[in-house]
Amino acid sequence: MKFLFFPMQAHGHVNPMLPLIQELVSRGDEVVVYVTREFEAAIRNTGASPQLLDDSLALPSNLGSLPGLGGAGGQAMKKAMPFMLGLMRRSLHKTPQLVEQARAERADCVVYDPMAVWGRAAGAMLGLPAAIFQTSFGLSHSPTIKNAMRANMKGPPPPSALLAIGRLLLTSEVMHWRHGLPRLSPQSMFSTVEELNIIPVPRKYQPDAGNFDERFLFVGPSVLPRNDRGDFPLEQLEGKPVLLVSLGTTPMNMRPDFYKACFEAFRDTRWQVVMACGKSLDPATLGTAPSNVLVRQHVPQLEVLERARVFLTHGGMNSTMEGLWNGVPLAVFPQFADQPLNASRVTELGLGLTLSPQDALDPKALRESIERLDTDPGYRSRVAEFQKELREAGGPRRAADALHQFAASRRGGSPQKAA
Incomplete structure (x- = not known):
């Protein structure tokens, strides 16, 4: 089988995917991963093929020096929101070109990080089975997490974040009418659910775990040596x-x-x-x-x-x-x-x-x-x-088994839920 992976361009989002990617490659699958140049070597080390994205989709290197981002908690998050939303908006502009590249791959399945809105759009536009690889907790069915996030924000988003949300939604609407990209909504930005949702934590660690049905697969973390010792003593x-x-x-x-x-x-x-x-x-x-x-x-x-x-x-x-x-x-x-x-x-x-x-x-x-x-x-x-x-949660082997079952069942034309 052939899989297309679309991670968010950050170490905390790319690294958790690497063991699953390597597991699929070890089974003889073809895997293409869409990343910026910063992550090209890490993808090659798994045996997968990197497809390079424009560096405008990388996190700004000067993000840490921006006013207000050196503190902890909700205030730092508020300050970061406009930049993260801006990154998502820029990604939508790149999506039609990216979809054409992906179409040429003739893949069987898309796997995307919910923060990588271009991956979500690519799966929808290509008509391929699409699975989510969530790099943190499952959010969609957890009132505990939603309440904690609201409390941590300590009030409404700042005007700059509200403006960024508005611009992102407007861009989504324009790209929908011009190119057929699926519309974004404030809810779908961070809590999209697919028929298969892989979550790299054990079920015991997930708040409100009983609310998550069979579409959610808690496989625990995947830890893979990164060969990044360098000259460290x-x-x-x-x-x-x-x-x-x-x-x-x-x-x-x-x-x-x-x-x-x-x-x-x-x-x-x-x-x-x-x-x-x-x-x-x-x-x-x-x-x-x-x-x-x-x-x-x-x-x-x-x-x-x-x-x-x-x-x-x-x-x-x-x-x-x-x-x-x-x-x-x-x-x-x-x-x-x-x-x-x-x-x-x-x-x-x-x-x-x-x-x-x-x-x-x-x-x-x-x-x-x-x-x-x-x-x-x-x-x-x-x-x-x-x-x-x-x-004992299963890790990359269990995730790879689920992806194969999911892609095969959807390719056959009858959508099924992953066990």
């Missing part, structure tokens, strides 16, 4: 208690105040700290790091997690699942989007704790939180139990 971690500190890859997580608090919290302690500050922040601007702190713009996260005792994270879904997959308790300092939801879920399940902005920026409170996670045996015990659930 993993040997320096041997025999030491390792603390990994990372707020993720997106420029919206650029927090020099937090990294400096970590310097003070763990200076001259027993911890070997590995800190990833992101490509948007020059480590030199943080000042001289303590001798027990390794600071890099990028670190090989999976390899470090294999050696870590605690993970201090922003709580992006990818990082959360990778930490728990490796049996590491989490201290979550959420910034925006689904991260507060992950922080709440991790805390509710006893897999870690949530750091308030006050505690995350207070060296004494920060150090005490990390020590608590490392020395309280309850955390490590609960994480070990949850780790079993992650590894």
Whole structure:
């Protein structure tokens, strides 16, 4: 079979798809993935074929330096909304050209990220079976998540976001009449449902899991070595208690105040700290790091997690699942989007704790939180139990089985629901 994949152009959206893509390739399937140049090598490493998108569909490299995006919570999300909606609007303009490229592939099935509206449109216009690969929680049937998102926003969107929504909907209407693209609505932007919806978390982790019917397949995370060690000195971690500190890859997580608090919290302690500050922040601007702190713009996260005792994270879904997959308790300092939801879920399940902005920026409170996670045996015990659930959820093999069944049944002309 031949599959077309359309991810959102961000590490937290591309990386979770890679194990499934590699699994399909290993079965002899052809897989074409539409990505910007930043992700070309990662796609080639799976054995799939990258189809390059215009770089205008990438996240702006200066996003982290825009006013208001350096804070945490709903305010950062409000500030980010106009830029994300603008990216979706630009993608609609590119969709007719992209659909013509995709038509030439003569594929059997489309798999898209709900944030990649061009993938949704391509599936509809090509008349192909279309499945969703959701990179976070299932949203459509979870009142808990919807209520939490509204509370986190703390009020209505700013005028700039409302204007961006209006422009996106207008563009959608124009592209519908000119090219037949399916219309967007405020509801469908983020909670579209297909006949098959693959969600890379275990069902136990999903809020309101009982509301999700057989169309939703909770396969747990797919963790695939990324061969991204580079020159990172993993040997320096041997025999030491390792603390990994990372707020993720997106420029919206650029927090020099937090990294400096970590310097003070763990200076001259027993911890070997590995800190990833992101490509948007020059480590030199943080000042001289303590001798027990390794600071890099990028670190090989999976390899470090294999050696870590605690993970201090922003709580992006990818990082959360990778930490728990490796049996590491989490201290979550959420910034925006689904991260507060992950922080709440991790805390509710006893897999870690949530750091308030006050505690995350207070060296004494920060150090005490990390020590608590490392020395309280309850955390490590609960994480070990949850780790079993992650590894028994089915992962890429179960997702690939479902995709094959789905594509074959739809190709036969009688839509069926995936089991």
